[in-house]
Amino acid sequence: xxxxxxxxxxxxxxxxxxxxxxxxxxxxxxxxxxxxxxxxxxxxxxxxxxxxxxxxxxxxxxxxxxxxxxxxxxxxxxxxxxxxxxxxxxxxxxxxxxxxxxxxxxxxxxxxxx
Amino acid sequence: xxxxxxxxxxxxxxxxxxxxxxxxxxxxxxxxxxxxxxxxxxxxxxxxxxxxxxxxxxxxxxxxxxxxxxxxxxxxxxxxxxxxxxxxxxxxxxxxxxxxxxxxxxxxxxxxxxxxxxxxxxxxxxxxxxxxxxxxxxxxxxxxxxxxxxxxxxxxxxxxxxxxxxxxxxxxxxxxxxxxxxxxxxxxxxxxxxxxxxxxxxxxxxxxxxxxxxxxxxxxxxxxxxxxxxxxxxxxxxxxxxxxxxxxxxxxxxxxxxxxxxxxxxxxxxxxxxxxxxxxxxxxxxxxxxxxxxxxxxxxxxxxxxxxxxxxxxxxxxxxxxxxxxxxxxxxxxxxxxxxxxxxxxxxxxxxxxxxxxxxxxxxxxxxxxxxxxxxxxxxxxxxxxxxxxxxxxxxxxxxxxxxxxxxxxxxxxxxxxxxxxxxxxxxxxxxxxxxxxxxxxxxxxxxxxxxxxxxxxxxxxxxxxxxxxxxxxxxxxxxxxxxxxxxxxxxxxxxxxxx
Numbered sequence: 001x002x003x004x005x006x007x008x009x010x011x012x013x014x015x016x017x018x019x020x021x022x023x024x025x026x027x028x029x030x031x032x033x034x035x036x037x038x039x040x041x042x043x044x045x046x047x048x049x050x051x052x053x054x055x056x057x058x059x060x061x062x063x064x065x066x067x068x069x070x071x072x073x074x075x076x077x078x079x080x081x082x083x084x085x086x087x088x089x090x091x092x093x094x095x096x097x098x099x100x101x102x103x104x105x106x107x108x109x110x111x112x113x114x
Numbered sequence: 115x116x117x118x119x120x121x122x123x124x125x126x127x128x129x130x131x132x133x134x135x136x137x138x139x140x141x142x143x144x145x146x147x148x149x150x151x152x153x154x155x156x157x158x159x160x161x162x163x164x165x166x167x168x169x170x171x172x173x174x175x176x177x178x179x180x181x182x183x184x185x186x187x188x189x190x191x192x193x194x195x196x197x198x199x200x201x202x203x204x205x206x207x208x209x210x211x212x213x214x215x216x217x218x219x220x221x222x223x224x225x226x227x228x229x230x231x232x233x234x235x236x237x238x239x240x241x242x243x244x245x246x247x248x249x250x251x252x253x254x255x256x257x258x259x260x261x262x263x264x265x266x267x268x269x270x271x272x273x274x275x276x277x278x279x280x281x282x283x284x285x286x287x288x289x290x291x292x293x294x295x296x297x298x299x300x301x302x303x304x305x306x307x308x309x310x311x312x313x314x315x316x317x318x319x320x321x322x323x324x325x326x327x328x329x330x331x332x333x334x335x336x337x338x339x340x341x342x343x344x345x346x347x348x349x350x351x352x353x354x355x356x357x358x359x360x361x362x363x364x365x366x367x368x369x370x371x372x373x374x375x376x377x378x379x380x381x382x383x384x385x386x387x388x389x390x391x392x393x394x395x396x397x398x399x400x401x402x403x404x405x406x407x408x409x410x411x412x413x414x415x416x417x418x419x420x421x422x423x424x425x426x427x428x429x430x431x432x433x434x435x436x437x438x439x440x441x442x443x444x445x446x447x448x449x450x451x452x453x454x455x456x457x458x459x460x461x462x463x464x465x466x467x468x469x470x471x472x473x474x475x476x477x478x479x480x481x482x483x484x485x486x487x488x489x490x491x492x493x494x495x496x497x498x499x500x501x502x503x504x505x506x507x508x509x510x511x512x513x514x515x516x517x518x519x520x521x522x523x524x525x526x527x528x529x530x531x532x533x534x535x536x537x538x539x540x541x542x543x544x545x546x547x548x549x550x551x552x553x554x555x556x557x558x559x560x561x562x563x564x565x566x567x568x569x570x571x572x573x574x575x576x577x578x579x580x581x582x583x584x585x586x587x588x589x590x591x592x593x594x595x596x597x598x599x600x601x602x603x604x605x606x607x608x609x610x611x612x613x614x
Binding site for chain 2: 045046048049050052053079080083086087088090092094095096097098100101103104107108
């Protein structure tokens, strides 16, 4: 009984660890070729919709490229924190008519630019 | 002398001598007649039409238009007893305090008095339009059972409330003619003269007083009315026409010594589908898009309005944004919602989208004006031409207000919006109008800046007044009817004093 319980516990722990790893490293999500900007882009689970938005956002950012966008974004903390605080700081912009946080537009533009 | 009479049946060249002649049997004219019914004054209410819609009478409204496409002049109003309440939507909301203020970012703004001047008349006006108990923005605390108001981040937009006119035992807005014909008939000193078109206001030789009114019927009868005082209450278009056409003594028209009659015409543009609102949790309380009847009987609907502070800080004017219909998102919109919601850490798997409508205030524009045209109607009166304008600035200021709503939705992680129009062509293609005619006999203490004074008396003419929304210098986003009734009741009190 005790051995069975220990084995059960080990199995649960392994499953949990595998699940955690899958979540952490997006094992079951979309996979993307490595880029120099994955420290930023890995904050976006699914880059496909971000690229759609980013393509439009890039048109409103003359001269912007992946390197310049990454340079801006690396200094401003996480996407989640920036997106949450941007509106209160009046940092919103329009992307094809959609009012979005500036950070969202920039991350999306980066996704489209790489 | 209380009665409903037909001007066509009176002997030709009859001369009537009431104390007060009210020209126009719409909400202003009827409200004024009822307010003065027990004053001891003999009142003659002159209505161009009869009790029902009749095309020959309605066609007297025809005119021409230039400039921005607008509703045909004969379509946006109705010419029979009750006037345009015969087709109004019943929307009611008092003007905001800031609507009365002189604002440096709104040229030609500023009423001669603050809102508190007409506040004492709101309760009776609310009764006359049958909009139920006075609730308005106190509704926030009364609607919790029906769902929460939209959660918005701190900022310039808030949930505002309109109430609706509702006849007793019915669902339609109050049609003043039908609703109040009984009271008018019972009023011992009020005579309602139907089919009586005022075709001219004839002044004394020195132009200081109304001497008499020319009245004509489509059947060919001609009458004369010699009142002690007269009130023009024929709507912002017809008031201007009658004043401009009465040019025998004052060659530019009665009250038009400073070329202001007919200028500053205004309306609420209501371009359709101005934006798309996405709510991440998919929940929009039904009172944003439908009527909500409170236990006390008040019929409410919520909209989204700019706060006074936002108007000041961003240099915009009044507007109302309304939630209309649920809509589907296209692939780009879906991508925008998914990307933004994920960044905000919000689940948008049940997001729903709604089209937004609006009502905008226009900046006062003296070139948006009515002038007499060379055409004449069946009574020989000159017809009007409307030169309609709407500027890119009008659109841009409202767009700022919509963007602020979008910012606040994001700040609260409630949702987001898409602004539909960017170019003038896009705005104009979506354009519709509220048919709220305003501004053509604007109120100002200075005769060089207004047609009527703070008492609604025509500058320079001792016994001629104007009632109705034509005297509004600015008008916010509130529908005019309840407000013009309140202002008319104030005029009634003034007339009681000066005519006693």
